[in-house]
Amino acid sequence: MSLLRLNNLCVHYGPIVGIKDISLEVHSGEIIALLGANGAGKTTTLQCISGLLKQKKGEIVFKGTPIQNLPTHTRVQMGLSQSPEGRMVFPHMTVKENLILGAFTQKSKYLSHDMEKVFHLFPRLEERIHHMASLLSGGEQQMLAIGRALMARSELLLLDEPSLGISPLLMASIFQKLKELNANDGLTLLIAEQNAHSILKMAHRGYVLENGEVIKTAPASDLLHDPVIKEAYLGGISH
DSSP: EEEEEEEEEEETTTTEEEHHHEEEEEETEEEEEEOTTTTSHHHHHHHHHHTTTTTSEEEEEEETTTTTTSSSHHHHHHTEEEEEETOOOOOBBBBBHHHHHTTSOOOOGGGGHHHHHHHHEEEEEETTSSSSSGSSSSSHHHHHHHHHHTOOSSEEEEETTTTTSSSSHHHHHHHHHHHHHHHHHOEEEEEEEEEEHHHHHHHHHEEEEEEEEEEEEHHHHHHHHHHHHHHHHHHTOOO
């Protein structure tokens, strides 16, 4: 049974088509890569799933329930959360306060336990617990954005360009942590990412977007070795 399913989803920005008739499926426990160049529709797709954008038409089904007309906070309560592009942490709040806000839909009895889980995943955040988010490095802010989303007790985590603006070494570390969450906790991940090579190495399947449409879907290993995908998104690399 699919955890998430999009059926012919369309989003318009006035007369401009953001995404057109996108259909995709995410099964529980999967890591799904959403690939495409800037402007392909990756962010639009994620924002529509999370309720930040309204679809023109189409259906979003989460855990068997149509959610396309539900408000964002209800979707979060159901177990769907997002770590947005550019991190979007609250700069004038501390690390601890940002994490607490991430748990606003949850019962307070879980707060300490869930915060400890985030600190176990990202020890650097515990070291910075009383620091203002604006004082964190780009990589630390990315950890905080992911940690804040996890505080919602997510079953499905949407990640929008998690490698943006951070070093390759730190990117590799964060991707490894995400793989551990998937393997150990069964967290399902839908990741929009321009760094196609890194994400395809950890994903189970991938969808390729172009001009707001899905042009290809396949197991991640197949996409990694597809000559067309390699030329367009992997710089022609052969490994």
